[in-house]
Every structure is written in structure tokens, then in C-alpha cells.
Amino acid sequence: MLVATFAPSSGCEGRTITFENEQFVHEILGLISAADVMEYDRKGWLRWPMDGMRAWVGARAGGTTAPAAAAPGPASAQAPARPLPARDSWTARCPACQASALLAGEAKTPFFGGAPKAVWLCPRCQSEFVQKPAPAGGGPLTYELKRAGPSATDVVKRFAKEALTSAEWARVAAGGRSDGEVASADLQSFLLAVRDGSTTFRLDGESPVALKRGEFAALRCPDVILREPRRVTQGVYGGPRVRVSKSLSFNLGAFRAAPHEELHDVDRGELVVTSKRYVFIGEKRTVSANLTMIVAVEPYLDAVAIHRSNKQRMEMFTNLDRYGFDFEWEGRSHMASVSGLVVACALEGLMAGGEAAVPASRNSAAPRRGSDPPSTLDELERLVKLRDSGALSEAEFEKLKARLIG
Numbered sequence: 001m002l003v004a005t006f007a008p009s010s011g012c013e014g015r016t017i018t019f020e021n022e023q024f025v026h027e028i029l030g031l032i033s034a035a036d037v038m039e040y041d042r043k044g045w046l047r048w049p050m051d052g053m054r055a056w057v058g059a060r061a062g063g064t065t066a067p068a069a070a071a072p073g074p075a076s077a078q079a080p081a082r083p084l085p086a087r088d089s090w091t092a093r094c095p096a097c098q099a100s101a102l103l104a105g106e107a108k109t110p111f112f113g114g115a116p117k118a119v120w121l122c123p124r125c126q127s128e129f130v131q132k133p134a135p136a137g138g139g140p141l142t143y144e145l146k147r148a149g150p151s152a153t154d155v156v157k158r159f160a161k162e163a164l165t166s167a168e169w170a171r172v173a174a175g176g177r178s179d180g181e182v183a184s185a186d187l188q189s190f191l192l193a194v195r196d197g198s199t200t201f202r203l204d205g206e207s208p209v210a211l212k213r214g215e216f217a218a219l220r221c222p223d224v225i226l227r228e229p230r231r232v233t234q235g236v237y238g239g240p241r242v243r244v245s246k247s248l249s250f251n252l253g254a255f256r257a258a259p260h261e262e263l264h265d266v267d268r269g270e271l272v273v274t275s276k277r278y279v280f281i282g283e284k285r286t287v288s289a290n291l292t293m294i295v296a297v298e299p300y301l302d303a304v305a306i307h308r309s310n311k312q313r314m315e316m317f318t319n320l321d322r323y324g325f326d327f328e329w330e331g332r333s334h335m336a337s338v339s340g341l342v343v344a345c346a347l348e349g350l351m352a353g354g355e356a357a358v359p360a361s362r363n364s365a366a367p368r369r370g371s372d373p374p375s376t377l378d379e380l381e382r383l384v385k386l387r388d389s390g391a392l393s394e395a396e397f398e399k400l401k402a403r404l405i406g
Contacts, residue, residue, distance in 0.1 A: 010045035030106035034061035090170035096152030100124035125149035186329035195345040197352040219273040299340035
């Protein structure tokens with residue numbers, strides 16, 4: 001049965017909406033709801049074939065499940081029923097163009113079998129959102145932007161091949177950010193705070209290195225590869241080659257050397273950053289250097305290069321991105337991967353905080369080089385302030401106190 005025809009203002013003039021097997025069918029998009037039909041009518045996109053059709057569709061859109069009013073005109077041939085995806089609040093506005101509601105499309109069945117995937121389509125920008133398989137361990141369903149029109153360029157750049165939950169897509173449609181974008185922004189703010197010394201890392205559990213008085217372990221990176229540059233000389237013979245006999249020839253030119261440096265693996269071990277130094281404990285080599293000796297730090301995606309004043313060659317620690325860490329920012333908890341930038345920010349923040357930097361405090365009194373050593377009473381007062389501020393636990397306080405007095 002013909003329900004309505006699209007007008008020229010709709011952009012798809014002449015396309016039809018029919019009623020088959022107690023369901024509304026869009027000629028292009030497939031199954032839609034009565035509410036979708038009335039939304040088209042509200043925008044002035046439809047032409048009704050007979051009087052009473054609008055009222056009849058409106059009655060069904062209002063929640064009437066049984067045919068309270070007889071369908072105008074003769075019924076068409078029955079069509080096989082197709083599953084309609086459950087409507088969620090995020091479909092009320094297309095996240096791509098934010099100008100139209102999403103319509104239910106024909107569910108897609110995976111090639112190798114399985115449950116059909118719900119499909120949502122935007123009639124304005126032609127974007128298509130496809131439901132991803134349900135998580136094995138439970139959790140909310142996610143939807144991926146599979147196809148987008150020219151007006152959805154920004155959304156495509158932000159979420160290409162990324163599946164978001166319905167709550168995230170609803171925030172994006174309202175001009176907000178996804179969970180991943182929030183976590184990325186929080187990580188950037190957290191690392192800036194670490195870099196300027198207003199906060200810092202603090203290692204949970206026992207430190208793998210013996211700590212000195214007033215020193216704490218900040219960061220630990222297991223299974224790290226230490227690499228150093230080595231000078232390699234390669235070259236070729238230049239000039240003509242003269243053949244003397246069938247099996248003998250000579251080069252008349254000279255050998256030209258082409259020296260260059262290559263990174264070579266030196267050792268594999270564990271990198272520990274403390275408030276006063278960085279320590280590498282390897283299988284064949286141990287490196288321990290004070291933070292005051294660091295001249296420059298170069299971060300990479302999975303590595304960090306350290307230049308220090310008493311060593312000619314730089315030290316590069318790679319394989320950092322295999323582990324993660326937890327952090328909090330503005331009451332939100334996140335997990336991130338360790339990277340060269342994370343280690344570089346930790347080093348620079350500890351260097352900026354002085355030789356006796358303490359967690360989450362740049363303003364704590366620390367003895368300067370060349371000044372008189374603090375008395376036992378001064379040190380005890382400093383430990384009390386650290387305990388009261390939360391920088392030291394009660395157990396740590398008692399341990400340092402016993403070491404100081406004993």
C-alpha cells in the first residue's frame with residue numbers, strides 16, 4: 001500500500017513509502033517507523049496520496065499497536081517481515097550532521113553467520129552507523145560510522161574506524177566528546193602538570209633499587225632495551241674496472257669510506273626513575289646517573305633518549321610502550337600506556353622540583369647545594385609536614401623517622 005511520496009524539497013523526489021506486512025518501508029532505506037514518517041511530514045517532505053492517510057499514520061506513531069483505524073485503500077501483497085533494530089535515544093539526532101534523526105535500515109547479517117547487525121541511516125547526510133558484535137565479557141553495545149557524506153568530514157576525522165557506545169554518540173551529537181577524547185585531554189593536562197612539577201608519579205609497592213635518604217621511586221619500566229649509537233664505516237671502490245684476463249680484473253679507483261652512526265642494542269633490563277636519579281638495571285650493565293647530570297631529554301613514541309654531561313654518547317631506552325599506568329584528573333580515572341613522552345615529562349618534572357623533590361609538591365623545603373646541612377630537628381619537621389600533607393604514609397614516616405634518629 002502506498003503511504004506517501006517524497007516531494008522535491010526532500011532531495012529524493014518521487015521515492016515512496018509503503019506499508020507492507022504491518023510495517024512501513026522506505027524505498028531506499030528499508031524499514032522505518034511511523035514516527036520516522038511523521039518526522040518527514042513535519043519537515044514538509046511528503047505528499048499524501050489520499051485524505052486520512054496522515055491521520056492514520058499519526059495514530060500509529062502515537063503508540064497504537066493494533067489497527068485502531070482501518071488502513072485507507074486496499075492492502076498490498078504481504079512482504080516477509082524483517083527485524084527492526086531497537087530505537088535508542090542517540091538516534092534522535094545524527095552525530096555526523098546534527099540535522100536529522102536517524103532511521104532504521106535493513107539489518108546486516110555477517111558473512112560467516114551470527115546475529116544480524118542493526119543499521120541506522122541519516123536521510124540528510126547519508127551517514128551509516130552499524131552495530132558492532134556484542135562484547136564477549138558483556139558491556140554496552142557499540143556502533144561504528146561505516147559511511148558518511150561530505151558534511152560529516154569532522155566526525156570522520158575524529159572517529160574513523162572507531163566504535164562508540166550509544167551514550168558517546170549522543171554526546172557527540174550534542175557537541176560533546178567521546179570517552180577516548182576526554183581521556184586524551186586529561187592525559188595531556190596530567191602530563192603538563194607532571195612536567196611543571198605540580199604533581200608527579202609515585203611508584204606503588206617496593207622499589208627495585210635501594211633508595212637513599214629522602215629519595216622515592218617515581219616510575220618503573222620493566223623489559224626495557226638500552227641502545228647506544230655506534231660509529232660504522234662502510235665504503236665502495238670508485239673509478240673504472242679493467243679486465244686483465246677472463247678471470248682477473250682490477251679497480252683503478254680508490255676506496256671511499258662513508259662513516260655513519262647506527263643504534264645498537266647494548267642490554268635489556270629495567271628502568272627506574274627516582275626523585276634524584278635514573279637507574280637502569282640490565283643483565284650485563286647497570287647505569288645510575290643523577291638527574292642534575294641530564295642535559296637534554298628527547299621523547300619518542302616508544303622510547304626516550306637521554307643526554308648527560310659526563311657521557312659522550314646518548315642513551316636511548318626503548319620498548320617503553322608495553323606497559324600502562326593509572327592516573328586521575330579532575331575526579332576521572334583513566335589508564336594510559338607508558339611512552340617516551342611520559343618518561344620525559346616525569347624526568348623534567350623531577351628535575352624542576354629540585355634534588356629532593358617530593359610527590360605533588362614543588363614548594364617543599366629542600367637543601368640546596370653548598371648550603372649548611374639541615375639539623376636532625378629540621379629534617380624531622382620536614383617529615384612531619386610530608387606526612388600531614390599525605391605525601392608520606394604513616395609506615396613510610398615511621399621508617400624514615402627511625403633512620404633519621406637512629
